Amino acid sequence: MRWLLLKDLQILRRSPLLVALLLAYGGLVGALLGFAVQRDDTKPKVAFLNEVPSMDFGVQVGAQKIDTSKYANKLFESVDPIRVKTRAQAIQKVRNGDAIAALIIPSDLTKRLQAMVNLAGTGPPPTVEVLYNDENPLKTQAVESRLKARLADANKAISSKLTEISAGYLEILLHGGSFSLLGQQFSILGLQKTNDVIRQTLRELPHSSPQRADLEKVANFAQLAIDNLDLSKPVLASIGEPLHVKRTVVTGKHVSANAFYIALAAAVTLMIIGLFLGGGMLALEREEHAFGRLVRGPVSRWELLGEKVLLGALAALVATVVELAVISLFDDLRWARIAAWVLALLVGGLAFGAVGTAFGALTRDVRATTLLAILVALPFAFLALIPSGIVANWVYDIVRIASAIFPFKPALQAVNAGLNDADPGLAGPLAHLVALAVGYTAIARVGLRRFA
């Protein structure tokens, strides 16, 4: 066993490219996983527009004024705010992917908070607005979980402060004490002591006194108030959500998580089958030594590549249609849109088939082609699922490049559009896929120079 191990290490040492690839792969996957794990600690960029006039940032509760701007800072504890001056700028930041979302504090927020504190009727609740792109459910989930957490923090802080102040007044009202208003100190007797004074007075009054009936009414009222105001503290504490959220989608049609995951499963199948068959069957021509015999006359190199790309695409299409048909037994599938999603699958399959043929031409070996396909496809698919705005700019630049040069993201967008009528629609991703199919076929053609 020792000698076998040494022999294998010797062989590996003589394949520096393979070793480098495997090590680089480990590093790459590690880095990707690191970014994924780090996501909760990194501060996503959120565009922030505060429309409340700076003078107007306080809510009067009794004699005290709460500075709501202090609590608004809760919203920024784990986000990186990009301050903007207009709503249009906020929308642009979200649309461009510079920010994961935009948070807009409307100009009437303080007034609405004040009205709520004053229990002034049933006006609209204080509401902040969140703008985001509904690119895919992963991003929507990421946006909502982060903003919900931050809003919950802000709500809790405001609610606690309101409860604390109101409870203080209730305490004075019940048990007496002193408070200051406009610089003057006031002493309050309190309901409890008032009740005690009245009861004492009643005990000392003769039974026939004409004031007794009225004083008993006041004493009963005081007792009723004492009994019920004791219950007011938990009632105040139940104002747990002073701030409400209005969600506004800047671009993108909403797609349910289930529908998106079906599109994702279809794109993965399309990728695996297209890559493996396109590349494997081209490399097989060389392994069977038939390549030279084919291209010396009967078949041109372009025809051979075209056939392999088409084979990969058709096999991927058939496999994915079967997969979707099985899924449709368990979940709704929009059969009415079959033309759109079959077109998306076909063009996606062509792009993956082309990438496969490029791998096949460059590696010239079925096993190496398969290995390369696995090594490359999985990280690219992973990268394509990272939503904009939740990673550092330079990481998202890498994601953008990866999505531009590998067909997974446009294929996912096309399949999602085909299946779910999702944004950005079919035309853009299909054009992207066609361009990639042509580009990778050209790379495969160059690779064939070393093929015979």
Next chain:
Amino acid sequence: MNVRGVTKRFGDRVALRDVSFSAADGELVALIGPNGAGKTTLLSICGGLLKADAGEVSRPPREVGWVPQQQAVYSKLSVAENLRLFARLEKVPDADAAVDRMLEQTGLRDRARDELGTLSGGNRQRVNIAIGLLADPPVLLLDEPSAALDPRQRARLWEFIEGLSGRGTTVVFATHDVAEAERHAHRVLVLADGELLFDGPTAELRGPDHADFEIAFVRFLRSKGH
């Protein structure tokens, strides 16, 4: 077939230098030479697989049957399926008739439905050659046709090739086995380091002392500085 002034370079290395020869109808020509002499490169250019940097070959690829050293057949297809596939790709007018003819010539009719992967090396080589003959080309190029065959398979193969030559097909074959070249070829071409050093009958190479052909071949190469 006429080959005139063929030169081929791979980067700085000159694989063939101004090689010219002719082969008449029905002639069996052996191409011999040490390893790396350029035999496969010359046959590949004659067969249209490689392009020469200079020079020309009189026959276009469609008129030349090319049989590579390694068996270029699909091991998962049957004998008949392999033949039919290449007949269709070569646009042979009556593909089924061509397949039938090749099954007859190769003596593989009873194995027609067997997958290539299950056949012996000799039988696979017969299919390999049969594919080169599907279009009934006037010229057949064979690269090391008997390599890895046992003596009995080799004898049957040469019987088959000589039959082709007897029916008027020009056959040019490359081989390491000089004894085989002497036994079957009408004429030999000696290639070394990309240069054609000899073109003539084996008797001429053997010299006036009628030396053993292998000894005469090595002596000739040494005399030319190889």
